[in-house]
Amino acid sequence: MTQLYKSYSVTEATKKLESYCVYQDRCHKEVITKLREMRMIPEAIDQIMGQLIQNNYLNEERFAKSFARGKFNIKKWGRNRIVNELKQRDISKFNIKIALEEIDNGEYYKTFNALAKKRLTEIKEKDVQKRRKKLADYLFYRGWESNMVYEKIGELIPFK
Structure with a gap:
């Protein structure tokens, strides 16, 4: 079975990618991947990327x-x-x-505290060690710094 691929001219592909970038900010990697999916040749990809950057669609x-x-x-x-x-x-x-630098430090700590407290109320585990581990795993998965996580766990779930 032969697969038919739509082929795009550089102009068509540029227009399509301009819309793609206007809808939501994109990184270069996403746009290059999209162009490859459209089966564009490397020279066309370079040309289109240059135009998108020059016209501030891609930043x-x-x-x-x-x-x-x-x-x-x-x-x-x-x-x-x-x-x-x-x-x-x-x-x-x-x-x-x-x-x-877009993240305000005060907001950062406020959000972290609220998130840790909210998550703790959702953990039904009775065993103190397991509660501590579940909270830590949750916060680490979300990308919070280890010193903050351990300090907050010590504060919220102290050893008896």
Whole structure:
């Protein structure tokens, strides 16, 4: 069975990718993946990427900032998780640093405290050690720093 692929001209692909980038901030890696899925040749990919960057449809710093803000405000992720996710998207160290500055320190600690307390009320485990572990695992998975996690667990679930 032959598979038919739609082929795009550079102009068509550029228009399609402009819409893709306008809908939501994208990183370079996502856009390149999309262009490869569209079966564009490397020269066309380079040309389209250049146009998207030049016309400000694609801006890695803007992407990193909005990603950090969104994941912190909506998903309540800590800095470690945000950094790791940005690294997986090949965002530069420089842009990651700038993105983390989008998170207010006061808000960061307030969110962490609220998240830890809320999660603790949801843990039905009776055994103190297991309660501590469940809370720690949850907070680590969300990317919160270990010193903060251990300190908060000591405060919320002290050893008897």
